[in-house]
Amino acid sequence: MEKGWMKITNRWASAEYKLGVESFIQFAMANLGSEAEIRCPCIDCLNTKKVSSVVVKIHLIRRGIDPSYKTWVHHGEPIPVREPQDDDNLEHNEGIRNETSGEVPEDDNHLHDMLEQIYFGGILDDDINELHINHERIDMHNFDKLFNAAQRKAYLGCETTVLGFIVKMLHVKVYKKMSNDAFNLIMQIIKEMLPADCHETIPWTIYEAKKLLRDLGLGYVPIHACVNDCALFWKENANLENCPTCNESRYKVNDGTGQKIPHKILRYFPLTSRLQRQYFCKKTAPDMTWHKDKRVDDGELRHPADGQEWKEFDERFPDFAADARNVRLGMATDGFNPFGNMSQSYSMWPVFMVPYNLPPWKCMKEPFCFMSLLIPGPSAIGRDIDVYLRPLIDELKELWQNGVQTYDSSSGQTFTMRACVLWTINDFPAYGIMSGWSTKGYLACPICNWDSISVGLRSKIGYLGARRYLPEHHVWRRSKLFNGKYEDRTRPLELSGKEILEQINSGTYKPFGKHTNNNNSKKRKRDEYEKNLNWGKKSILFDLPYWETLNLRHCLDVMHIGKNILDNLLGTLMGVDGKNKDTEKARKDLEDQQIRKELHLKRRANGSFEKPPAMYTLSRAEREGFCNFLKSIKYPDGYAANISKCVNTHGGKLSGLKSHDCHVLLQRLLPIGMRGYLNKEIDTTLFELGNFYQQLC
Known part of the structure; x- marks a missing residue:
């Protein structure tokens, strides 16, 4: 040798x-x-x-x-x-x-x-x-x-080994949602049981254990934020003691003794190192090119790579598409209360990034979804979310323009990894926060844009022009059952990203932060949105060089929509208070529209009103029969939760349904369970609705 x-x-x-x-x-x-x-x-x-x-x-x-x-x-x-x-x-x-x-x-x-x-x-x-x-x-x-x-x-x-022991203990802590105090107590018990020669070699507290593992690159960057959400004390503002916008103090405690407690802390988990680790690992590195190497392109939509947006993005940016190892990402965020169902109101916003390079059975699983930001509360962030998105957007710009040198363990080579965000995924209120388009009022629909299809009803704003999306000669366009009118309008024009950006740039917007609010904030906010064609800001996502070229920038979360639809359907069919859409005001709206005369309220001799029963309202006996049906169903292992626990057969009530329970009910059980209690037309509509969601999911 x-x-x-x-x-x-x-x-x-x-x-x-x-x-x-x-x-x-x-x-x-x-x-x-x-x-x-x-x-x-x-x-x-x-x-x-x-x-x-x-x-x-x-x-x-x-x-x-x-x-x-x-x-x-x-x-x-x-x-x-x-x-x-x-x-x-x-x-x-x-x-x-x-x-x-x-x-x-x-x-x-x-x-x-x-x-x-x-x-x-x-x-x-x-x-x-x-x-x-x-x-x-x-x-x-x-x-x-x-x-x-x-x-x-x-x-x-x-x-x-010491490292193996600490990794396993921290895994148990996270997996079983163990508190820091409980972890420290268990470690002290283990310490007392083990020989004294290991007392100096093993970290025995959660602080020391995390300090040891921090060098693996799994930590986060704490970034101080203004109490009014005006700015981050980061980069050019890193050394400031007061907010550059509202001049509020950076710290809520600063007694001159060295103890400084910031008002808010943004937890920023760098994305680059987490994406690199997918290629460092010999098990996940081959899967990062699954969309190119192993995906079957037969016209069926099974993965985002089968979609039109992905393919058009490849055509617009062939240099990015040339290397299958470049990462496509989705961004998702929503507010939640970390205190569960407690009376305390608190809204915290995590921002997740989902790598779509992986096969569909992995890309949406928990180990491969990266939390990049943890935005603090206690109040809802609103339009000021752009302030907190800046570290992530800056990193995404760097990953798009220059990339980062990354070692691919599957090929044994180093390459320049780039990344892009294809779209965001939110529920409808968060859609408005991310895009900047207000999802309230007469112009709430971001697709219709200025060409609204909304009308004012007695107690709310209704959107009764959805028939304009039907084919030109569809039979429902000539029916007056929906709002008493024919529908001869064409569907709204689809605006390109460039046209939307021109709309946004023509407006003037107030600076970020809640320091500008006062007693007339609601009126001023309404006037501001009307002046800017319902835009409340220019989203920071437009700082990404490719964002305006995308056709599909924001997606709606089917989980929220499906659950809301089922709640309203069951609420109306079973007469659930708070979820029933068949109210007296709704009956008066029918009277104003001069449709469905059989449902109009009837005035009694004493001046009160009687609400005629509708064909879609179940009686008490029918509600109990539907609940008995749900109570008797047996499901395949792993198919659904035990929905019978949410059913009360005495009185016919449902409570505590989770999101997946609602999907199963909407797609499979509701049309069958209601078949014997509703007429053929309504039952057919429920079957078609369930079939639509089966195909969608």
């Missing part, structure tokens, strides 16, 4: 040294055959420890090979005829052959793989450049700390 590479001192920048390491490992694995671990000949181990080939590779590049190990006797090379002066060295190597080795348990091998991929992914490639050298110079202290924890046993005789 050629062994001149063993004398090279500049290991990081030498392609010859790297090839020598690879040839040594291949030689050893070929000679040792079935052995999973080999002796490490680095200058520290000196063939005294058996470790995996991955660890040997890391040791040889990090520490260097023992130059005196000229004959690889521990790795299958036969012993040649030696000169007398070499006997001492041979005896030394043979003498230490049987010393105790620090073997790594098989369960912890994946930790070594992960450390190699994070710290050595690009360095082990032939393309050595300044970026890799800088990466090595900055992170080697962190690598040494983590690598030692990955090799050091929890205590003498234990098969689990």
Whole structure:
């Protein structure tokens, strides 16, 4: 074997040294055959420890090979005829052959793989450049700390390493939603049970455990925010003590003793490192090109890559589409109350990024959805969400324009990874917050834009012109049953991103922040939206160079819509208070429209009104019969939750339905369960509605 590479001192920048390491490992694995671990000949181990080939590779590049190990006797090379002066060295190597080795348990091998991929992914490639050298110079202290924890046993005789123990404990904490205090108490109990020699080597608190794992690149960046949501104390504002817009103090406590507590903290989880990790991992890297390599393009819509928007994006940006490893993302956000059903009102907004490169059975699963931002409350963020999106948008711009050098473990090469956002996914109120178009009032429909189809009713605004989307000669266009009129209008024009941007740029908008609110805020807000054609801001998403070229920028979440439709259907059919749309005001609206005369309210002699029963309203006996039907159904394993727990057969009531329960009811159970209680026309409508959602989902 050629062994001149063993004398090279500049290991990081030498392609010859790297090839020598690879040839040594291949030689050893070929000679040792079935052995999973080999002796490490680095200058520290000196063939005294058996470790995996991955660890040997890391040791040889990090520490260097023992130059005196000229004959690889521990790795299958036969012993040649030696000169007398070499006997001492041979005896030394043979003498230490049987010393105790620090073997790594098989369960912890994946930790070594992960450390190699994070710290050595690009360095082990032939393309050595300044970026890799800088990466090595900055992170080697962190690598040494983590690598030692990955090799050091929890205590003498234990098969689990310190790093493996901490990773497993933190996994249990997250998976079982354990509090920090509970984690610390459990760790203290374990500490009392273990020998004293491990007390100094294992981090025994949640703070110390997270501090150890922070170097894996899984942490977040805390960014202070103005109490009025005007600006972030970030980049050009990082050193300010007061908000540059409203001049409010950055801290709610600043007593001059060094204790400073900020009003709000944005948690920013960098996206780039999380996308890179998909390629570092040998299990997920091949799946990141699934949409190009393994997807079957037969005209069926099974994945976003089958959609028209994806294909048109490829045509507009062929340089981006040329490399299948470039990442397509979806952005989703919504507000939630972290305190559950407690009376305390609090609105926190997480922002998730979904990588669509993965196959459909992975891209929407929890391990592959990245939370990039955690926007604090307590009040709803509203249009000021753009202030908090800025770190993410800046990172997305960098990923689009310049990309980032990334190691692909499936091909063993380094490439420039770029990324783009194809669309956002929200419910309708969040749609208005993200896009800047108000989803309230007469111009609430963002598709109709200025060509509204809304009318004013007695208690609300109604949208009764949906028939204009039907084909020109559809029979329902000539019917007066819907609003007492024929429908001869054509569907609204579809505006391009450039036309929408021209609308937005023609308006003038108030600065971000809640410091501008006063007693007349509602009136002023209404006037402002009317003046700007219902636009409340220019969305920060238009800072992305490709955003205005997209045809589909915002998507509606089918989960919310399906649940709302089912709630209103059941509320109307079963007469549920608060969900029943068949109210007295609705009957008066029918009278104003001069339609459905059989449903008009009838005045009694004493001046009160009587509401005639409708054919779609169930009696008490029919409601109980429908509930008995739901109570008796058995589902295939994993198909649906136990909906019978939400059913009360006495009185015929449903309560506590979850989103997936609503999907199952709307698509499968509601049309069948109502079949015996409603007339044929209504029952056919329910079947068609359920069939529509089956095809959609």
